[in-house]
Amino acid sequence: MALSVVDLYRDVLPKTNCRDCGFSTCMAFASMVVSEKYPLANCPHLDKETLNRCTVELEAQYAEGKWLKKDMAQDALKWAKEKAASTDIKDLPERIGGMLVEKNGDMHLELRYFNDAVLISKDGMVKKNGEALTRWEKVFLYNHVAQGGRRLPAGNWKGLVEFPNTVSKMKSMIAHVETPLIEKFRGHTRALLEKALAIGGQDIGDNIDSADVAVLFQPLPKVPVRLMFWDKATEEGIEAEVKLSFDETITEHLDIESIMFLSERIRQLLCEP
Ligand code: SF4
Incomplete structure (x- = not known):
């Protein structure tokens, strides 16, 4: 008989929320066991017979894909x-x-x-x-x-929102790319430039006076990405800002989901220690 999260919690686990398994509650542990194949044996408070019986039942439902989180x-x-x-x-x-x-x-x-x-x-x-x-x-x-198409970059830069069907992606761009970059590098523009150069960016600050940091990335041969960062100016009450721009030909090379992935990858590379 298959074991659901509720079955496991109600009929098998001790319900003491002791945290010995690494989770804060027995319910959270049950959910991980059922949906992500987390080993039931990580709860050290089950007797051998119960553990063996439940492991057999869990293996059978895993094999059917029952209740497993979709990969x-x-x-x-x-x-x-x-x-x-x-x-x-x-x-x-x-x-x-x-x-x-x-x-x-x-x-x-x-x-x-x-x-x-x-x-x-x-x-x-x-x-x-x-x-x-x-x-x-x-x-x-x-x-x-x-x-990927054949066209070379045209040299005309656009923000994500200027491409068709991207309005719904702007929320992700702000939450997963712009905000973490601002939080990490506000007041640390030197560190941003150094990290950007370390991951293969090219300093183009001499050509773009308006930004405190301007870097050109070339993640793929025909796909350049430009990053511009303006630091906060406390006296003027101006908050830090960051903008990724893409060549107008990018949609010939990447779909919108891939552009989002690329943007998040740049953020990840810049923010990781
Ligand atoms: S170790 Fe077992 S009893 Fe303790 S919280 Fe985890 S599942 Fe519950």
């Missing part, structure tokens, strides 16, 4: 891979940039990715420096492989 990254990766599957590696340098290299007898595309590169083959993709790509990075790159 969004896995689904998105499968979909993106299928979209990119009909692409011929040999056509990619002309379309999205990069160059063809041979590795272990197989043709790969070596594609710039921030200040490193990824190697893409018909069997998968890896970072050139040997670090692992997250599943969401793979989704992003497969989408680019499938969609």
Whole structure:
């Protein structure tokens, strides 16, 4: 018989909220066990017979996918891979940039990715420096492989909201990109510039006097991103502000979700220690 969160809480767990499992309540622990396969054995207050019986029941419902949290990254990766599957590696340098290299007898595309590169083959993709790509990075790159057009950047910059169908994304852009950047770098523009250069950005402050920091990122060969940051000016009562801009051709290379991913990735790289 399958065990729901309520069954587990009501009939199995001690309901003492002792926190020995690392969760603040037995209910929170039950939810993690049922929906995310968190090991039931992490509650040290169950007798062996109960643990064994429930583990058998849980394994059976996991196998059916019952009540399991949907693995969004896995689904998105499968979909993106299928979209990119009909692409011929040999056509990619002309379309999205990069160059063809041979590795272990197989043709790969070596594609710039921030200040490193990824190697893409018909069997998968890896970072050139040997670090692992997250599943969401793979989704992003497969989408680019499938969609990326031929056009070079035109040099005309636009904010996200100037592209079609982006109004609903502005809330995410503010919450997940702009606000964390402002909170981290308000009063620390030197640190922002240093971090931006360390992740492959180019200082373009000499060309853009109006911003305290102006950096050009080239995360993909045909996809530049510009970041401008204005620090707070307490005496004038001006709050800090940040803006990411994209070349007007970006929507030929990335869909809107991918532009959001790219923006959040830049924020993540800038904010991580
Ligand atoms: S260790 Fe067990 S009893 Fe304690 S809070 Fe976690 S689930 Fe509840």
